[in-house]
Amino acid sequence: MLVVAHSAKMQLFLRRHRWSIVIASAFLGGLFWLSGILWLSDNPITRTPLASAEELNHFPQPLYLTSRLLIGGDVFWGRRIQTASLADPSRYTFPFSGLSTLGRANYDNWIANLECPSTDTTVPLYDQENYLRFNCQTEFLDEFAKWFNVVSLANNHTDNVSAQSGLDETRGHLEEHGIQYFGHYDNAVSEDLCEVIEAEARIVYDNGAVEPTSMPLVLCGYHGVFKVPLDSEITVISDYAAMLPTIVVPHMGAEYRPASDTLRENIYRSMVDYGADLIAGGHPHWVQNTEAYQGKLITYSMGNLIFDQKFNADVTR
Numbered sequence: 523m524l525v526v527a528h529s530a531k532m533q534l535f536l537r538r539h540r541w542s543i544v545i546a547s548a549f550l551g552g553l554f555w556l557s558g559i560l561w562l563s564d565n566p567i568t569r570t571p572l573a574s575a576e577e578l579n580h581f582p583q584p585l586y587l588t589s590r591l592l593i594g595g596d597v598f599w600g601r602r603i604q605t606a607s608l609a610d611p612s613r614y615t616f617p618f619s620g621l622s623t624l625g626r627a628n629y630d631n632w633i634a635n636l637e638c639p640s641t642d643t644t645v646p647l648y649d650q651e652n653y654l655r656f657n658c659q660t661e662f663l664d665e666f667a668k669w670f671n672v673v674s675l676a677n678n679h680t681d682n683v684s685a686q687s688g689l690d691e692t693r694g695h696l697e698e699h700g701i702q703y704f705g706h707y708d709n710a711v712s713e714d715l716c717e718v719i720e721a722e723a724r725i726v727y728d729n730g731a732v733e734p735t736s737m738p739l740v741l742c743g744y745h746g747v748f749k750v751p752l753d754s755e756i757t758v759i760s761d762y763a764a765m766l767p768t769i770v771v772p773h774m775g776a777e778y779r780p781a782s783d784t785l786r787e788n789i790y791r792s793m794v795d796y797g798a799d800l801i802a803g804g805h806p807h808w809v810q811n812t813e814a815y816q817g818k819l820i821t822y823s824m825g826n827l828i829f830d831q832k833f834n835a836d837v838t839r
Contacts (some may be wrong), residue, residue: 523624523824525771532602551726556795569682581760582727589723589737591741592624593608593769593802594634595809595824596677597670601650602830607662615665617828630722634827635804636673639683639692655682660695667699668814673718674745676705677773677805696705705743705771709755714743716762740766742798746774747805750785756792763797770798773805778836781811782822794818 598608599617607616610761626632638656642682645657656679673696680689689707696703721739740762744751751772762768770793782790782803790801792817794809801820803810810823831837 523595524591524800524819524821525669526591526593526800532646539696551751566775572672573675580790585726585728585793587725587735588630588720588735589725589739591631591633591721591769592629593771594632594670594827595804596637596657596807596826597634597828598679598830599662599666599828600638600645600656601647603828604659605647606830614662617662618665618669619692621669630724631672632670633672633769633771634670634674635677635771636680636692637677637829638679639688640680640686640695641683643664643683643688643692644730645683654679655801657683665693665698667701671722672702672704672741673774674705674741674743674771674804675703676707676709676715676745676771678707678747679708680745704741705745706746709744709746709751710720712755712758715744715755715758716740716768718762739767740768742770744772744774744793746772746789750774750789753792755785756789757796759793759796759798762802763799768798769800769802771802771804773803775803775806775810777806777807778808779810780808780836784824790822791815792822794820807831809839 540642603617607613610616612619634660639659639661640658640660642660643657645655649655650657659692675689675692680692682688692705700718702719704714704719706714709715718738720736725735725736726732742759742762744755758771761767772790772793776783778830786803790803794799799818802817802824803820803822804824806823807829808823809825812819812821814820824837826837829837
């Protein structure tokens with residue numbers, strides 16, 4: 523699980539475009555001034571200034587724009603979690619009952635890998651346990667949406683229910699619950715690799731005031747369990763990273779290992795070379811090593827956040 527605050531690139535954006543903003547504001551102000559003169563010429567009135575020049579110079583000024591993110595590992599509520607939930611009095615809130623310890627209000631956005639499609643199809647427990655054919659029932663989405671507002675769909679289980687039609691249905695249910703998504707189970711669908719999401723954010727002023735707002739943030743997902751992402755697919759990152767903060771959430775690597783391998787190291791570093799600001803990896807189900815490469819954080823595996831694996835300490839970290 524990672525905690526990230528994005529503000530530097532947005533500050534740079536504001537600095538670069540401040541004259542455009544000033545010119546636009548002056549133009550609009552001129553229009554209002556002209557219309558005021560035309561109206562007052564026929565309707566003379568006495569006006570009292572709303573503020574003195576000294577007061578106008580002391581209006582709060584924005585210092586920076588910031589967005590605080592919590593990025594979690596693999597999330598799943600099928601299989602044995604579904605069974606336990608339906609047997610518990612809390613039912614559909616049961617899988618998320620421990621999340622309050624993480625302090626939702628401390629973060630503007632919660633992001634995780636959704637390790638299952640969420641459809642109205644009933645997948646028997648036998649199939650989920652023996653064939654690893656997952657489905658996360660849609661009845662859980664009401665509670666899920668209270669915690670998470672962005673999910674990755676770039677993993678090896680998104681296509682478990684009717685492939686593309688199951689993916690489309692999952693997207694529809696997520697949209698109904700106000701949850702944004704990115705990624706695809708097939709990296710060849712390059713237009714779905716990266717998405718510009720609307721991240722919740724805050725403007726901090728010089729008088730200490732904080733104003734809620736939103737900011738654009740790019741999230742890219744790569745599924746590399748059955749085949750590694752091609753260089754031509756990874757280069758898509760550069761198209762977005764040139765303009766906006768960009769986080770990549772790849773899903774690949776050998777399961778139940780304590781550390782990364784050379785293949786993933788080379789691929790994840792190339793993602794940074796193409797402009798990624800942060801790599802938040804998943805799939806091994808264990809927390810793995812991290813490194814700083816070119817000044818950017820690479821987390822090779824964040825492990826499980828919500829999963830039904832309990833067979834050793836590492837899968838529950």
